[in-house]
Amino acid sequence: MGVPMRRLANILFFTIIVLTHGGLDPALRVAAATPPPAGGSEQAVAIIVNQSNPVENFSFDDLRKIFLGERSHWPNGRRITLVMLDPSQPERKAVLRDIYGMSEKDFNNHFIQGVFSGAVFVSPKNLATPPDVLKFVFNVPGAIGYVRASDVDSTVKVLRVDGRVPADKDYRFRLNARSGK
Amino acid sequence: MVFLSPQLVLDLLKRLFSRARVGSIAFLLCAPMLMSEGVLAQQVDGGDADKQTIQMLIRRIDQLEARVAQLEASKAPAPAASEQAPNPRAPAPPAIETEAPAEHSEPERMDMTKTLLNIRGFGDVTLHGDTHRGDTTSFTLGQLDLFVTSDISEKFKFLSEVVFEAGDDNVFGVDLERYLLQFSPNDYFNVSAGRYHTGIGYYNTAYHHSTWLQTATGRPFLFQFEDDDGILPIHNVGVSATGMIPSGRLGLHYIAEVGNGRASSSPHAEPVQNTVDENNGKSFNLGFYFRPTGVRGLQAGVSVYHDGLRPIASPAISETIIAAHAVIVRPNFEWLNEALVIRHAPDGSTRVFDTPGFYTQVSKRFGSYRPYFRYQYVNAADAEPVFPQVRRQQGPSVGVRYDPSDSAALKLQYDHTTLRGQPATDGLSLQLGFTF
Secondary structure, eight states: OHHHHHHHHHHHHHHHHHHHTTOSOHHHHHTSOOOOOOOOGGGBEEEEEETTOOOOEEOHHHHHHHHHTSOOBOTTSOBOEEEEEOTTSHHHHHHIIIIIOOOHHHHHHHHHHHHHHTSSSSOOEEESSHHHHHHHHHHOTTEEEEEEGGGOOTTEEEOEETTBOTTSTTOOOBSSOOTTO | OOOOOHHHHHHHHHHHTTSGGGHHHHHHHHHHHHHTHHHHHHOSSOHHHHHHHHHHHHHHHHHHHHHHHHHHHHHSSOOOOOSSOOOTTSOOOOSOTTOOOHHHHOTTOOOTTSOOEEEEEEEEEEEEEEOSTTOOOEEEEOOEEEEEEEEOSSSEEEEEEEEEEEOTTSOEEEEEEEEEEEEEEETTEEEEEEEEEOOSTTHHHHTTTOTTTSSSSSOOGGGOOGGGTOSSOOEEEEEEEEEEEOOGGGOEEEEEEEEOOBOOSOTTSOSBOSSOOSSSOOEEEEEEEEOOTTSTTEEEEEEEEEEEEOOTTSOOEEEEEEEEEEEEEOSSEEEEEEEEEEEEEETTOSOOEEEEEEEEEEEEOBTTEEEEEEEEEEEOOTTOSSOTTTOEEEEEEEEEEEEEETTEEEEEEEEEEEETTEEEEEEEEEEEEEEO
């Protein structure tokens, strides 16, 4: 056991060096809590759910788990159905950047592996336009999606994230890339 | 007896196509009936079934007509003005606000009018050569893995992995590697019944039979499949429960499994007891792992597996497998560490056989390239009663994975493996893995 243990120690040392010298994923740092830029609420991306959903507020961590598929049920037991806009839509880019911290390819791989391993119960549904998302969320009680805040109407409910709504100055999901990027 | 006369078919068609908007749906509903008309006409029995089918179709047509009428009515007047400022991107308010969605009204009813199957495939082709005496450099077709899922209802899901694979005799065979019905009422209790990958450690339930998903060209020694001289009960048939444990930011989860365990009566027996267990004893596996929200991609946990093995020619053996893992998996960085001990304790003997093993694997992505390194080790006693052929194996693997597209990966890997009592071997593999 002596030789392999020494080799393992060397390997651990090597990986620690990698970790401590810029080895961490820069994309993940993007999603870390950083102050959002100044900007009007019209550029905010609202997280929307069905009007019948009793949830009003989510922490960012819980919201991220839902978007990652790590949580598959609402507190009332209904299954969560995540709706994503098509890759061409700017709202999707903002969500990938601010919630997932992933590229489009990483996002696809995450759900392929998640469904494959059983960790994710159901893949997200892709819809072409914000009106499609609004209609879907209206019709499916367990749905959660996102649209530009200016697209929101009375048919859906806007979730607070960490107690903040899109009109708040320090709301964290916006179309524009955050400062420093 | 009810005879499905042409007149009746015409009448149905007339009703079906009276609404252009439901024409396509109606055709789909009607087509199977038309195709089977000749067969039905020849049948003496089964009249009740025909009658029920007709009644069901008529009811379905009525429902569709009512739905079309509602939709058309809703389009006629201008949509109600939104309370908010006019917005060209905003949708019209939903037409029937009081109508409960189908999910509400019949949450557990299966839609029989469409297929529910989702299929994803994985495959690989490998060119491999090594210095082991007797081995030849060969192109090898890897497993062709068809991963099939079906969302049966809001809480039920079917999942299977059908694998086509050639053995050392170059003959292809088919294996049903996973075959599960999952019931998921909430995040705290999800239960699956069928054939599953045992929740020992991390690797076995993370990558299953896809090489494309794996960074390296193959699985670590510890997690080789049973038919590749693997030492773990990778597959099991039984019931598996998983779920979250309320623990806040710690993200604690559990896994509990009861199954037939591995076959042990003979080394030549099919290792997975798919239909008949050799004995009444069952295998148990209990594990816990956490995924803290504070460190993204981190998962760490332990599991304990226990089974009783009953070899025909030797005393019964108590098998206990204790595994621990700590992994960080992020899109651009991966660090997998797993260690386990397999303990075999023959009845009536004071000797206990402990087989320790571990592997560590690290990789980092640079654009489309991902260099990786793995070191692995397993050490079984020469007299080990269950897998005497394993002995001690250890060595490093170095490779690079290149992703030319989102669905294909080219991997080049060098392996150096030392084996107790045999010369070390060096191997080189070039593998194309893909998903489709």
